[in-house]
Amino acid sequence: MTDLENRWRNAILPADATLAETIRNLNEVAVQLVLCVREDGRLYGSVTDGDLRRGLLRGLSMEDSVREIANTSPLVVPEGTDRKLVRALMAANKVHQVPVVDEDGRPIGLHLWEELDTPPARENVMVVMAGGKGTRLRPYTENCPKPMLPVAGKPMLQHIIERARSQGFGRFVFSLNYLGGMIRDHFGDGSGFDVAIDYVSEDQPLGTAGALSLLDPRPDHPFIVTNGDVLTDIDYGQMIDFRTRHDADAVMAVRVYEWTNPFGVVRMNGVDITGFDEKPTSRSHINAGIYAFSPQILDHLERYSHCDMPTLFDKLRAASLRTVAYPMHEPWLDVGRPDDLERANQELSSNPDKTQE
Structure with missing residues (x-):
C-alpha cells in the first residue's frame, strides 16, 4: 500500500466531527482535504482548507459541527477515471484534491x-525579514543571526526556503542587518538551493516593514513577506490566491489565540452582581508574521524610513486600500525564545519532512 493510500484513509472523519477534530486531521494527515462520511460509509461532503478558513471568518467555534462548513456537493470521480481527465477536471475546477468513489x-x-x-x-517573490538581533534568544544569537540558528540540523531560514520552493517559489529577497554576512556566506546567490536569492541591507533597523522600501527592482507581481523566524506548514501560494480572490492589497496571516482566565470572573452592573463566569476563555487573533502584498503598497513606504507592519496596514487603510486577514490553522511557531527553539528542534527532528509536505 502506497503512502498516499495510507494518508487518504486517515483523512476520513464522521459527519458529526467537530471543527477542532477537522483542523487536527487537516494538519496531521496533510492531504489538505477531509472526507466526511455518513454512518453507512457514503460520502457526506468534503472540507478543504478554504472551507475551514471561511468558517473561522464566520466566527464558528472549535466545538461546532463540521456540517457547518462541509461542501456536500464536492467534485468526485468514479474508479478508473483516466489520470489526464482527472488533471483536466482539477485545473478547470481549481481544486487540488478529487475523491474517488464507488457506485454507492x-x-x-x-x-x-x-x-x-x-x-x-x-513568478511571485518571497521577501524574508532576516535582520533581527534576536535579543530574547541570547546567548544563542551572540555570534549567530537568529534565522541561522539550527533546527533539526539546518538553519531556520533554510526550512523556510525549502518549503516555499516545494510550492513553486523560486525567487527570494533576504533583508539583512545583524550579522548579515553569515547569511550571505551560507546561501550565496541561491543556486546551491535551486533558487535565486537577492539581498537588501539595512544600515540601521527599519522595522518589520521598512525594509520593503529598499526593494530594487520592485516586484511586478503580488509578493509574500515572512519573518525569518517563523516556521509553519502554511501554503504561501494559497495566501497569494486568497489576496486575488478578495481583491485585497494587503493580507495578514492571523492565528486564533485562546487564553483561559485562571480565576472565576464576577459580572457586575455598578455594585450589583449580575452573574459569574468560571475561568472564562478569551479568544483573539494574533499576527502570524506572514503577509501577501500587491506591488502598489510600496508607494506608501518612504525609502530608508522606519515602519512596522501594523503602521503600514494603518497607512494602507487610510489610503482606502483593502487589507484583509487570512485565518490560518496550520502548525506555526514563532521562534523567539529559547524554549521555542527547543520545541522547534523536537518537532522537526521527530518529523523531518514536515515543513516540506
Whole structure:
C-alpha cells in the first residue's frame, strides 16, 4: 500500500466531527482535504482548507459541527477515471484534491494534484525579514543571526526556503542587518538551493516593514513577506490566491489565540452582581508574521524610513486600500525564545519532512 493510500484513509472523519477534530486531521494527515462520511460509509461532503478558513471568518467555534462548513456537493470521480481527465477536471475546477468513489458513493481513493504534476513555477517573490538581533534568544544569537540558528540540523531560514520552493517559489529577497554576512556566506546567490536569492541591507533597523522600501527592482507581481523566524506548514501560494480572490492589497496571516482566565470572573452592573463566569476563555487573533502584498503598497513606504507592519496596514487603510486577514490553522511557531527553539528542534527532528509536505 502506497503512502498516499495510507494518508487518504486517515483523512476520513464522521459527519458529526467537530471543527477542532477537522483542523487536527487537516494538519496531521496533510492531504489538505477531509472526507466526511455518513454512518453507512457514503460520502457526506468534503472540507478543504478554504472551507475551514471561511468558517473561522464566520466566527464558528472549535466545538461546532463540521456540517457547518462541509461542501456536500464536492467534485468526485468514479474508479478508473483516466489520470489526464482527472488533471483536466482539477485545473478547470481549481481544486487540488478529487475523491474517488464507488457506485454507492463510498470513498475508495483520492487524487492529489501533487501526485499528478509538480507545482507550477510562480513568478511571485518571497521577501524574508532576516535582520533581527534576536535579543530574547541570547546567548544563542551572540555570534549567530537568529534565522541561522539550527533546527533539526539546518538553519531556520533554510526550512523556510525549502518549503516555499516545494510550492513553486523560486525567487527570494533576504533583508539583512545583524550579522548579515553569515547569511550571505551560507546561501550565496541561491543556486546551491535551486533558487535565486537577492539581498537588501539595512544600515540601521527599519522595522518589520521598512525594509520593503529598499526593494530594487520592485516586484511586478503580488509578493509574500515572512519573518525569518517563523516556521509553519502554511501554503504561501494559497495566501497569494486568497489576496486575488478578495481583491485585497494587503493580507495578514492571523492565528486564533485562546487564553483561559485562571480565576472565576464576577459580572457586575455598578455594585450589583449580575452573574459569574468560571475561568472564562478569551479568544483573539494574533499576527502570524506572514503577509501577501500587491506591488502598489510600496508607494506608501518612504525609502530608508522606519515602519512596522501594523503602521503600514494603518497607512494602507487610510489610503482606502483593502487589507484583509487570512485565518490560518496550520502548525506555526514563532521562534523567539529559547524554549521555542527547543520545541522547534523536537518537532522537526521527530518529523523531518514536515515543513516540506
